[in-house]
Amino acid sequence: xxxxxxxxxxxxxxxxxxxxxxxxxxxxxxxxxxxxxxxxxxxxxxxxxxxxxxxxxxxxxxxxxxxxxxxxxxxxxxxxxxxxxxxxxxxxxxxxxxxxxxxxxxxxxxxxxxxxxxxxxxxxxxxxxxxxxxxxxxxxxxxxxxxxxxxxxxxxxxxxxxxxxxxxxxxxxxxxxxxxxxxxxxxxxxxxxxxxxxxxxxxxxxxxxxxxxxxxxxxxxxxxxxxxxxxxxxxxxxxxxxxxxxxxxxxxxxxxxxxxxxxxxxxxxxxxxxxxxxxxxxxxxxxxxxxxxxxxxxxxxxxxxxxxxxxxxxxxxxxxxxxxxxxxxxxxxxxxxxxxxxxxxxxxxxxxxxxxxxxxxxxxxxxxxxxxxxxxxxxxxxxxxxxxxxxxxxxxxxxxxxxxx
Numbered sequence: 001x002x003x004x005x006x007x008x009x010x011x012x013x014x015x016x017x018x019x020x021x022x023x024x025x026x027x028x029x030x031x032x033x034x035x036x037x038x039x040x041x042x043x044x045x046x047x048x049x050x051x052x053x054x055x056x057x058x059x060x061x062x063x064x065x066x067x068x069x070x071x072x073x074x075x076x077x078x079x080x081x082x083x084x085x086x087x088x089x090x091x092x093x094x095x096x097x098x099x100x101x102x103x104x105x106x107x108x109x110x111x112x113x114x115x116x117x118x119x120x121x122x123x124x125x126x127x128x129x130x131x132x133x134x135x136x137x138x139x140x141x142x143x144x145x146x147x148x149x150x151x152x153x154x155x156x157x158x159x160x161x162x163x164x165x166x167x168x169x170x171x172x173x174x175x176x177x178x179x180x181x182x183x184x185x186x187x188x189x190x191x192x193x194x195x196x197x198x199x200x201x202x203x204x205x206x207x208x209x210x211x212x213x214x215x216x217x218x219x220x221x222x223x224x225x226x227x228x229x230x231x232x233x234x235x236x237x238x239x240x241x242x243x244x245x246x247x248x249x250x251x252x253x254x255x256x257x258x259x260x261x262x263x264x265x266x267x268x269x270x271x272x273x274x275x276x277x278x279x280x281x282x283x284x285x286x287x288x289x290x291x292x293x294x295x296x297x298x299x300x301x302x303x304x305x306x307x308x309x310x311x312x313x314x315x316x317x318x319x320x321x322x323x324x325x326x327x328x329x330x331x332x333x334x335x336x337x338x339x340x341x342x343x344x345x346x347x348x349x350x351x352x353x354x355x356x357x358x359x360x361x362x363x364x365x366x367x368x369x370x371x372x373x374x375x376x377x378x379x380x381x382x383x384x385x386x387x388x389x390x391x392x393x394x395x396x397x398x399x400x401x402x403x404x405x
Contacts, residue, residue, distance in 0.1 A: 027055055027076030044084040047092055049348050051083040054096055054110060057345050062108065063282050063356050070102045089113075093351070105356050106338030106369065107313070113350035114175075122206045125178045127198040129154050130253075131168075132310075135383050138168050140186075142253075148198035154186070157387035161185040161193070176200035189387045207254075209233045214248065218401050220394070222250035226257030226314040231265045238268050238297035246302035246401040248394065252332060256313020259289070259341060266321050267291035269328070271298040276321050279341055280359040291321075303328035304397040307375060312336035317360065319373045324364040329400050330375045332393050337372035 059072055079099040086092035089112055096110045111119065118124040128147020131138045138160040143150050160168055162185040176182060181197040188194050207225035214220050219241045223230040241247070259279075266276055273290040280286045305319050305328045316335045322328035341358035361367055377400065379392050 027052075027059075027073055027080070040085075043087075046349070047083050047086050048080065050092070050351070051080060051096065053347055054100070054353055057353055057355055058100070058103075058108070061282065061343075061355055061357055062103070062105075063280070063340065063359050064103075065282055068103050068105070075099050075102065089349075104370075105340065106336070107340045107342035107354055107356040109354055110347070111352040111354065116344075116346075116350065116352040118205070119344075119352070122204060123202050124205050125176055125180075125200050126203045126205075127176065127182075127200050128203055131160060131172065132381075134381055134386070137383075138172070139383055139386060141386060144203065147203060148201055152196045152198045154184075154196060154198065155189065156389075157189045157383065158194075159187040159191075159383075161187060178202060210250075211237055214394075215398060216402060217244055218246045218248065218398065219244045220248045220250065222253075224254050226254070226261045226265060226318070228258075228261060230257070231261040234265060235268055235295060235297055238299045242297060242299060244301055246304065247299070248304045248306060248397045248401075249328070250306045250394075251311045251315040251319065252306050252308045252393070253310055254312075254315035255310065255336075256315050256317075256338075259314065260292075262314040262317060263289060263292040264294055264296075266318060267293045267296045269299050269303060269322060270296070270325075271300075274321070274325055275363040277317060277360055277362045280361075281357060302401050304400055305330045306332050306393045306397060307335050307373060308333040308381075308393075309336055309372075311373075312338045314339075316368055316373050317362070320362040320364075320366065320368055323373065323376065324362055324366075329377065329397075330373060331377040331396050331400065332375050332379055333381070334374055335368075335372040337368060337370045339368045 055072075055076060058067070079095060082095045083092060086095055093110055093112050100108050100110060126147070128144040128149040129140050130142040132141045140154060140156050140158045140160065143154050143156055162168070163174070164182050178200060180200045182200070183195055183197050186194050186196065207223060207227065207230050209230065210220070210222040212220050219237070221234065221237055223234055238247070263276060266274065270291060270293075273293060276289045276291055278286050278288050303322060305322060307315070307319050307330055311319065312335065316337070316339050319328075319330050319335065323330050339360045340356035341360060342354050342356045345353045345355055347353055360369065377396050379396050381392060385392050
């Protein structure tokens with residue numbers, strides 16, 4: 001009787017897999033389901049349906065048909081059984097992203113349904129402060145206005161010692177639940193220990209735009225994404241300040257965005273179309289992209305761009321293009337080195353696969369992926385600077401604009 005039930009369950013599981021496969025290309029190396037316990041069969045079926053969707057999208061659409069030297073068929077044999085055995089969503093996505101990590105691709109990874117929803121809605125459960133690894137410790141670099149962190153008194157320049165008693169590792173990605181009150185142990189700006197428990201809440205992750213006047217008539221402009229809202233905002237600012245002698249474009253917290261908005265944004269700083277680099281899809285056929293001059297402000301003043309390790313994707317391309325055309329001085333620290341053009345694909349469970357589908361090379365022939373953009377002026381950021389509220393990147397930018405570089 002037990003054997004009969006197992007055969008029925010295995011047969012149902014096979015039907016589920018075939019039904020869920022649709023027009024996808026399944027790996028030749030199939031996962032054996034004979035040993036899947038009957039009680040786990042439905043979960044295993046859903047896990048494998050997701051696995052096949054991810055595997056197939058990479059197999060058909062990844063920009064590199066050689067998969068960076070990875071035998072993509074063999075990944076099915078290696079990771080398929082682990083995916084089938086995953087007990088929950090967290091374990092499932094850890095295994096999927098371990099597989100995708102073999103591609104060494106900055107823009108290919110799987111987002112859980114929650115992460116996909118946060119990306120689309122630009123709302124995420126957070127406490128409201130940002131960290132950077134400076135002088136061998138994690139340092140608070142920014143506290144969002146009116147956030148839980150600000151309300152309990154967290155300050156920029158504090159060192160994070162531990163979270164819930166656990167020291168922070170080399171990589172951090174906290175996903176608190178709404179209402180969670182983790183205990184954070186800090187050293188304040190006098191290196192005195194202090195513990196606080198900001199209550200995690202839903203906060204906007206939408207881009208911030210900042211404009212402010214600087215000394216000697218220069219203007220500071222910060223925007224945190226390449227999208228329609230930000231490009232229109234930047235265009236208005238450049239038109240309103242068309243006669244200022246120089247602008248500082250702060251991309252230090254800008255992870256990138258749309259290539260369409262990128263092309264228009266680059267066009268704001270030129271009076272003609274310029275080469276923005278070469279994009280190459282899976283099938284070859286290199287395509288040189290030019291800037292768009294749609295409603296361009298054609299700003300003629302000096303330009304300085306601030307960058308660092310959090311500057312990614314379109315923000316890196318923007319920096320590289322202006323650097324290669326000798327249109328701007330880039331100041332700060334090496335960028336992320338993550339510039340492959342990617343698309344988001346919906347997955348069966350409501351998650352998403354971000355998938356790199358085009359390679360990129362800058363106008364001067366530089367390969368930015370994996371290398372980043374090297375600033376013209378390298379600035380070291382120190383804990384002391386953060387604690388006294390000094391911005392050494394901005395100070396260096398003003399020196400350049402004044403002609404004292």
